[in-house]
Amino acid sequence: MTIRIYEDDVYKKTHKTRVIECIEEGDKKFVVLEETIFFPEGGGQPCDLGKIDNIEVLDVREKGELVLHEMAAFPESDEVVCQLDWERRLDHMQQHCGEHILSGIIYKLYGGVNKGFHMGKDMVTVDIDLKDMSDEMLLEIERASNDVIYKNAPVTTELVHSQEEAAKFPLRKQMTVDSDIRIVQVEGADCVACCGTHPTLAGEVGLIKIFKAEKNKGMTRIYLKCGRRAMDDFQVRHETLTEIMQLYSADLQSVKEKVKQERDKAAAVREELKQLKMAINDRWLVAHLDADKNVIEIFEDKNMDDLKYLTKKMTDSAFSQTLCVGSKQDFGVIxxxxxxxxxxxxxxxIQNFNGRGGGSPKMAQGSFPSEEDMMNFLNEITVLI
Ligand SMILES: [Zn+2]
Incomplete structure (x- = not known):
């Protein structure tokens, strides 16, 4: 059995202990220690990482009462020094404890029960067994959850040994174990059985931010970030928003309206441009529709959409010769x-000039990687038409 130091002291970042066993399974190496500060994956919380005698720990998992540390290599000595990747652990504790607080608050305010928890590399998700959660509810939940942080509520863990003992606690969720139950309480907010690592004060969670909620299999999935993750996210969003405000010469209050106005203006300009191009293309058609010989023209200022428009108008008309048009904007030919x-x-x-495309006997279209390829292709085919 491995003694789990993290159960009694989540803040222990280095620890000297002994190697009990080295196990080799295929190309994987596992080390069993007498005592460990590394939390193995469990209850939605990913495992800790770090180093043992300066050798990288790749994964940590449970096997019965043992904790297996997957290592890049076996340590040379029986006496080893463990070093925890504290940044990673703190991040996990912040997300995990934040999830406790949020889930406890949802249970208290709306009776919703957390049915699933996933700590992704970016977002944390919780699945709440409530079909509908309004924006107002989410705002209230977020406020109440952060209030628990401002109060710096104590987070305590108690070990109980039977379901009867555990039943004395106001648990928000059914337990899945029936002995050595660890009851985790966030004062005034949450009480649940949990095997993860938690800070001793809610203040260490720092911040709880809900990003969105969506319906998922009859429940509501809430996306959140806590602690430094939420702060890092805020910094990126703030930087992006500040740049957008500068681009639109707007402040926080007016930027949304400014973006909407500019979007509407751009749509109007696009429509005007479309009409103008159509008028120009129509003028070209007037000059060529009655042509009694082949029409071959390479345009500097028309794109493939223009060429498609011209081709359609020409082929829909009485034109019975051959039309060959190219665009220097898009390196395309019809x-x-x-x-x-x-x-x-x-x-x-077409393949002789690195082009792609094809078509029917009546019409074909192709594109080329460069103007040179397109022009060479045109030189070759214009003698054939
Ligand atoms: Zn927990």
Whole structure:
């Protein structure tokens, strides 16, 4: 049995102990210690990492009463020094205890029970067995949860040995174990059986921020971040928002309206541009629709959408020659004809110029990586049409 130091002292960052066993399974190496400060994965909380005698700990897991430390290599000595990756542990304690507080508050305010918890690398999610949670509810939950942090409520753990003993506590959730039950309480906020690591004061959680909530299998999934994660996120959002405010010469109160106004303006300009281009394209069509010979033209100022528009108008009309148009903006070509097989010409020649595309006997379209490739392709096919 491994003595779990973290159960009594979550703040122990280094510890000297002895190696009990070294196990090799395939290409994996596991070390069993007499005592450990490394929390193995459990209850939604990922495992601790760190070093044992300066060798990287890759994973920590439970096997019965033992804690297995997966290592890059076995330590050379029986006496080893363990070093905890404290940044990682503190982050886990902040997310985990934040989840306790939030879940306890939801239970107290609305009777919702936490049915699932996942600590992702970015977000923490909790699944609450309430079908609908309004924005007002979430705001109230967030405020009440952070109030627990401001009060710096004590977080205590008590070990009880039977379900009867545990039943004396106001637990918010059914237990899954029936002996050596660890009851974790956040004063005034939460009481639940849990095997994870928790700070001794709620103040260490720092901050609880809900990001969104969505319906999930008849329940509500809440996304949150706590502690430094929430602070880091705030800094990124603040920086982004500040840049947007500068771009729009707006303050926090007016920036939303400014963005909406600019978006509407841009849509109006796009529509105006579309109409203008159509008018220009229509003028070109007037000059070419009645042509009695092939039309070949490379445009500097038209994109593929323009060429498609021109081609459609030409082929819908009485035009019965061959149309070949290219765009220097998009390095694209369209060939339409009722006298030559367009698809066949593209199939036979386009690959020689690094192009992609094809089509039917009546119409084909292709694109090229460069203007040079496109022009060379056009030079080759215009003698064929
Ligand atoms: Zn816990």
């Amino acid at each position: 060939l339409a004809s009722s006298t030559v097989n367009c698809g066949q010409i593209f199939k036979e020649h």
